[in-house]
Amino acid sequence: MDKLIKSLAAPIVITMGCPSGIGPEIILKALGQHSKRFPPAVVIGDVKILQRARDLTNIQQLRIEPWNPGQDIWGDAQEDVIYVYPATTLSPDDIEPGRPGAETGRASFTYISTAIDMCLSGKASAMVTAPISKMGLKLAGYTWPGHTEILAEKTKTKDFLMMMAGQRLNVTLVTIHVPLSQVSALLSKDRVLKTIEITHLGLKRDFGIKRPRIALCGLNPHAGEEGMFGTEEIDIIKPACQTARKLGIDIQGPMPPDTVFYKAAQGYFDAVVCQYHDQGLIPFKLLHFRDGVNVTLGLPIVRTSVDHGTAYDIAGTGKADASSLVSAIGLAAKIAVNRAKSLLQ
DSSP, X not given: OOHHHHTOSSOXXXXXXXXXXXXXXXXXXXXXXXXXXSSOEEEEXXXXXXXXXXXXXXXXXXXXXXXXXXXXXXXXXXXXXXXXXXXXXXXXXXOOTTOOOHHHHHHHHHHHHHHHHHXXXXXXXXXXXXXXXXXXXXXXXXXXXXXXXXXXXXXXXXXXXXXXXXXXXXXXXSSOSSOGGGHHHHOOHHHHHHHHHHHHHHHHHTTOOSSOEEEEEOSSGGGGTTTTTOSHIIIIIHHHHHHHHHTTOEEEEEEOHHHHHHHHHTTSOSEEEESSHHHHHHHHHHHHTTTOEEEEETOSSOEEEESSOOOTTTTTTTOOOOHHHHHHHHHHHHHHHHHHHHHHO
16 A cells, blocks of 8 residues: 555545445445555445445455444454444345435435545544435435535535546536537636636545646537537637636647547647537547546545446445446546645645
8 A cells, every 4th residue: 555545644444435336336346446546535325335345346355344423444454344324224134225215315315414524623644435325315305406516515616627537538528517509608607717727626625646747629610610500619628728828727628639648648638628418528438438437526525436437227236336336436546646745735
């Protein structure tokens, strides 16, 4: 384990996600097979559900032991032990894999809320989230559509955004879950500029890049071709890029969408700011379908997540791939270290 990661003052916490999804299974696989790569980590979840997942994944050598916030496990962390903060006491007989409900929605929220509180209080260095069900949250009576909105409200964060991070490509998005027909109307110079600024700060503070190189993606074919194929580049995107440069940000754009991702994947840029969801997520998942990580930039706490959903179709089969969670845990540790280092500078 890297010496810097050893310097973390508190463990990383991993939320179990929806108890009916693949979260419990991938947690067992990630911690059971890759524990040497991580600092001590604690699962915020349910002991009995994790025990069932242990049987499904056939990792019988793992012991699941309870943990209390503040308990020191740095000196005696063992490779065959998974520490769990038992935030719920569910009955496996009542929680069927692949079937979310109000009870699983309440449990999912409990894990997230507990992790946020622990990070804010310093009892955890970072939080990593396993996937939850938006429908489960709704059935439980919550109005938040997902993790990001819960995190923003609970941490009182106004300016935040989602980054999809991988070894070859990092992307951030100006607009996210909106119909394609509404993207143009939602774009503004201020919105594009704010996305650039948060991306720049995140690359410096969280990824430890002293002078980030950012590419700004155009909206239209050929980035508008001087207004022939659309004027959003002239009216909105280029002015935002020019202002960002005046602020000292190393950014190029607007760049044609059909070439910018190739250049970024070749190492010319540290991140690409994209105008809408699929513009960034299609190339990203082409390169990082198994090992991509969702990072929430702009928060006062460190949060990473898997880049996939609950996979209810295979939940309970033991077939789930833990690669994304392994990457998310590793990146959370690195970000926590980078933030700690930045405070000392």
